[in-house]
Amino acid sequence: MKTTAQFLKMKEQGEKIVMITAYDYPGAKFSEAAGVDMILVGDSLGMVVLGYESTMRVTVDDMIHHSKAVRRGAPDTFIVVDMPFGSYHGDVNETLKTAVQMMQLTNANALKVEGADDVIPVIKKLTDAGIPVVAHLGLLPQSAGVLGGYKVQGKTSEQAEKLINDALLVEQAGACAVVLECIPHQLTEIVSEKLTIPTIGIGAGAKADGQVLVFHDLLQYGNHHIPKFVESFAHVGDEVERGIITYTQAVKAGTFPTLQQSFTMKEDELIELYGGVK
C-alpha cells in the first residue's frame, strides 16, 4: 500500500497519481487489480449506487457500510472516505468522534472533507489526532444548493484568487492532498505549482498531480447524466443491458436452463424412487 509520503514523492517526480471511486467489493477488487494508487469511497455513491438526486442524503452509516466492503475488496490500496453532508459542520469535538468512528470501523487511510473557511479547523483537528485528511476545493457537491447547482468554479480572477488562498490554507492546516473539482485548467496549474501536497483533479484539466473519476462514469455503468469532463473508457452498461435482456428471453423461450446447467440423479436411485418409470 502506498503512503502519503509516497504520494508527495510521486508529485515531486512528476508521476501521476491515479484515483478512482469505488463503492463495493467487486469495484474495489477490480480497481486494486488494475493498480490504481488510491480509491475514494465517494459520497457520490448516493447518486450512482443509491439513486438519490444529490449527495445530500448520504449518511455516515451509508459511508461506513460501503467503505467496509471496499476495504475487503482492496486490502492493499490507500482508501479515502468522504465525510458526508452535515457530518463535520457541528462542534469540532463531535466531528472528531465521527471521524474516529469512520476510521476505526472502515480501516480507511484518510477522510475527505469539502471546503475551506469553517472546515480549516476540522482539517487541523483531525490531522492533529492522527487522521490524514484530503481537502476538496472548487465545485463542492455538498454545497450545490448554495452554489446554484453543479457549476464550474474559479472562473473569475477574484474567485481564482480565493481558491489559491484556500488551497494554501488547507495545506497549512495539514491536508495530505487536495481534490480540485470543476475548475479551469490554468487555475489547476497555478495551485499545483504553489502546493507541496498533491492535487487530484476532476474536471480540472491535465495539470493536476493526479486524476479521479467516478467508477460508474468512466465505465459508463448506469444511465445517469455523465458530466462533460468525463471520458468513458468502457461501456459496461450496454453489456449489462444486453446480458439481462438475453437472460430474460432465454427463460421465456425455455432455452435456459439446459441439462448442462442442471443436476442429475443416478439411474438406480431413480428406479428406487419411481420403480423405473420416469
Ligand SMILES: Nc1nc(=O)c2c([nH]1)NC[C@@H]1CN(c3ccc(C(=O)N[C@@H](CCC(=O)O)C(=O)O)cc3)CN21
Ligand atoms: N456520476 C457522478 N459523477 C461525478 O463526477 C459526480 C457525481 N456523480 N456526483 C457528485 C459530484 C457532482 N459532480 C458533477 C456533476 C455534474 C456536473 C455537470 O454536469 N457539469 C456541467 C457543467 C456545468 C457548468 O456549465 O458550469 C457539464 O455539462 O458537465 C459537474 C460535476 C461531480 N461529482
Ligand SMILES: CC(C)C(=O)C(=O)O
Ligand atoms: C467527485 C469525487 C471527487 C467525490 O467527491 C465523490 O465521488 O463523491
Ligand SMILES: [Mg+2]
Ligand atoms: Mg464526494
